[in-house]
Amino acid sequence: MRVTIVLLLTLTATAAFAKELPFYFGADGQYCKMCFKQNYGDNLYNKKSLGLNPFFGINIKDSPFVIEAGYQYCDSSRTSTLTANEYASGVQVPQMLEPITFRSSLKLKGPHVSLLLLTPRYDVYPVQFFGGIGISHTKATFERATMQLNSFIGKTNRKMEASRSLRRLTLGANYFFTEEFCIRATLVLVNTEKLHAFASDGIQSHFIPEVRPQNSVYYGVGLRWGF
């Protein structure tokens, strides 16, 4: 215990704070996990999707804060076959039409901006942690093509859309190879629960398809250059 304290004190005393460059940019590859409420997309849409997040950051002078903005995009698709008593986007599959095969795809995209707090960075210890809150304006598009209905080929394409401003919480770490270049890992939580999407394709029907996602988590790994 004493040794640890002595080591920490020595490190703090001798280490020099690394200089934060005023701007940075980069891109994250992301793995998004978004679940759906039961009967409202859980059996149609892929919970896991891959995406990209290009970003740009501005260090606020003489403070540990950074304003980071970016654009998030991810998509996925899935083929599923549903039978009677199962629900397709909130609508029960009728007995005479079972089994129905759907090809479903989702897209999430939109800009975001966050205020991040950076921990101090030492020359001898090139890891820096950060975290913060922000807002993103996300547009979700859920498409569902009916491939086969009972014994005949389906031809309907339904589209459900929602566009909302969402809260986001970002946590991450940078590992610096040089003063300018680092790799980073991020964990972003977004309240996509608000993206309750209704049919927006103009197709007339008694039952209106709807998709209700739950909150999502984005795991990202990326590269960052400072200048």
Add this chain to the structure above:
Amino acid sequence: MNDNSLNISELINNQSLAVSEIIDDSLITIKSHLVESLQKTQQELTVLATKSVQTEPVFVPVNTPIEKKDNTSFINPSILTQYDAVTVQKVQSIANNPDSSAKLTNEQKQIIAQFYGI
């Protein structure tokens, strides 16, 4: 004097008989018109009832088809739910009855699929 009064009463009797005859005739004419129009209405109703039985099952929505809108805009869901309760019940019972699967054509099944938004 007596002769005059007899003449007058005879005249009144004759006039009243003539009036009652006219009224009777009119009533008979009106009655025959009414009977005729009732029979005509009944025939029309029978024809309509026969037609509606022939065209079952009825899946035709009450509202007129809406224009296809821009994909980015939202359509008020209430526009799409203007089917009457009887039609909804009828379609649901057909769609969930295994016996009707063989009886209906693919086109009719597709109408049911459209009704269900599938």
